[in-house]
Amino acid sequence: MSTRLDLPLLDGDAHERADAARNRERILCSAARLFSERGVDCVSMDDVADAAGVGKGTVFRRFGSRAALAQAVLSEQEREFQEAIIRGHPPLGPGASPRERLIAFGEGLLEHLERHALLVAAAQLGGARFVSAPYGFYRMHVTLLLREADPTCDAELLAEMLLASLTAELFVYLRHARSLPLQRLEASWRQLVERTVPTTYGPRV
Amino acid sequence: MSTRLDLPLLDGDAHERADAARNRERILCSAARLFSERGVDCVSMDDVADAAGVGKGTVFRRFGSRAALAQAVLSEQEREFQEAIIRGHPPLGPGASPRERLIAFGEGLLEHLERHALLVAAAQLGGARFVSAPYGFYRMHVTLLLREADPTCDAELLAEMLLASLTAELFVYLRHARSLPLQRLEASWRQLVERTVPTTYGPRV
DNA sequence: CACACAATCGGACCTCAGTCCGGTTAGGTA
DNA sequence: TACCTAACCGGACTGAGGTCCGATTGTGTG
Numbered sequence: 001m002s003t004r005l006d007l008p009l010l011d012g013d014a015h016e017r018a019d020a021a022r023n024r025e026r027i028l029c030s031a032a033r034l035f036s037e038r039g040v041d042c043v044s045m046d047d048v049a050d051a052a053g054v055g056k057g058t059v060f061r062r063f064g065s066r067a068a069l070a071q072a073v074l075s076e077q078e079r080e081f082q083e084a085i086i087r088g089h090p091p092l093g094p095g096a097s098p099r100e101r102l103i104a105f106g107e108g109l110l111e112h113l114e115r116h117a118l119l120v121a122a123a124q125l126g127g128a129r130f131v132s133a134p135y136g137f138y139r140m141h142v143t144l145l146l147r148e149a150d151p152t153c154d155a156e157l158l159a160e161m162l163l164a165s166l167t168a169e170l171f172v173y174l175r176h177a178r179s180l181p182l183q184r185l186e187a188s189w190r191q192l193v194e195r196t197v198p199t200t201y202g203p204r205v
Numbered sequence: 206m207s208t209r210l211d212l213p214l215l216d217g218d219a220h221e222r223a224d225a226a227r228n229r230e231r232i233l234c235s236a237a238r239l240f241s242e243r244g245v246d247c248v249s250m251d252d253v254a255d256a257a258g259v260g261k262g263t264v265f266r267r268f269g270s271r272a273a274l275a276q277a278v279l280s281e282q283e284r285e286f287q288e289a290i291i292r293g294h295p296p297l298g299p300g301a302s303p304r305e306r307l308i309a310f311g312e313g314l315l316e317h318l319e320r321h322a323l324l325v326a327a328a329q330l331g332g333a334r335f336v337s338a339p340y341g342f343y344r345m346h347v348t349l350l351l352r353e354a355d356p357t358c359d360a361e362l363l364a365e366m367l368l369a370s371l372t373a374e375l376f377v378y379l380r381h382a383r384s385l386p387l388q389r390l391e392a393s394w395r396q397l398v399e400r401t402v403p404t405t406y407g408p409r410v
Numbered sequence: 411c412a413c414a415c416a417a418t419c420g421g422a423c424c425t426c427a428g429t430c431c432g433g434t435t436a437g438g439t440a
Numbered sequence: 441t442a443c444c445t446a447a448c449c450g451g452a453c454t455g456a457g458g459t460c461c462g463a464t465t466g467t468g469t470g
Contacts, residue, residue: 015447017446017447017448019447019448019449020447020448020449023448023449049450049451054449054450055449055450055451056450056451057448057449057450057451058448058449058450061448061449
């Protein structure tokens, strides 16, 4: 029995062999390039493996699934977005009211989707969305803001329901199939938050 | 060029050949039986074809995709639910305030999911959800109720966002992975609607 | 009833995500 | 440097959704 985790290694690992690290990097680069060149839906896992010069088994050992590979390709931008939420300027970052921060959060996520909707959709395929690291962060962020704005509400579930209106699937449908302007989606999100979250705010007692 | 539509025939067709009608019925029955016996996720399209005693090509010509087959199996219950909305008793049917009707609608949908979540999830796979007949009906219903309650809001998009919190995917996650009680989901839906929809109601001017 | 043709049938075939395992190699140890 | 072994590699394989096209059959017409 191995002392090491035999699961996909999504990030650098101190005990990672040199060839393994090199292959991980090559797979990520090839995937990012192919995705942006051809569009996410026109790239198979074999394509990625071939372009990276490795076998398909290696791709799956590293990343576990197509969805996880897409997540890994997105991770840098996700990290920046999370950084802006935790330590950035208001209203996205700390300092604004929960309501304003929620509105800014949704707008930021919608703009993120505007740039990478199909890739995010691929990353959320199946039930992958709910167990992904970014979604866990979003869930926590929205839950805390809701609880702060109204400690009596069921913040956990309200967060899940609000986040449901920011899924890549719905975005792609509204934005690409229905061709609605991004501004209208943002306005609707604002509307939803304004109705859901009370204005009351101030230093908590 | 054929004068008939060369797309999957989901419902009866006056010009449908006798053998075709018989096969459609057999496929539907076999699928319903297998789904309930083994669980939706443990039944392949080949299984359905074999059980119905037809070739796989026939299954796909009739129903077009796995998602569409699942929709067809569900269609009878969907029809009943729609009937209750259009002509049933309040608060689900006409006669109650938009807010009450919306709450009842969500509760009804959640109970429907409680019984058939995995089948509904299969029916909504991919982007299939947005182009399905039931979803079109739900969208229309919720949009009209929202518009009635508040003519100034962006009812179309608000409807999409509210419906997003009633997807099978989210339901399965909350109910099966997180094991939350149905009552809590219903309470959250009520909460969301109460915050989103104003109480004002009465004969419009 | 015989015919013609269009709709239908069915299974071989394709693509693609994901698995498996025998062969290879990195890198620590003596 | 030579060796040993755990980790890694890669491509053949599986299973499932979906497509295709030659063979078949139902059905309106003379």
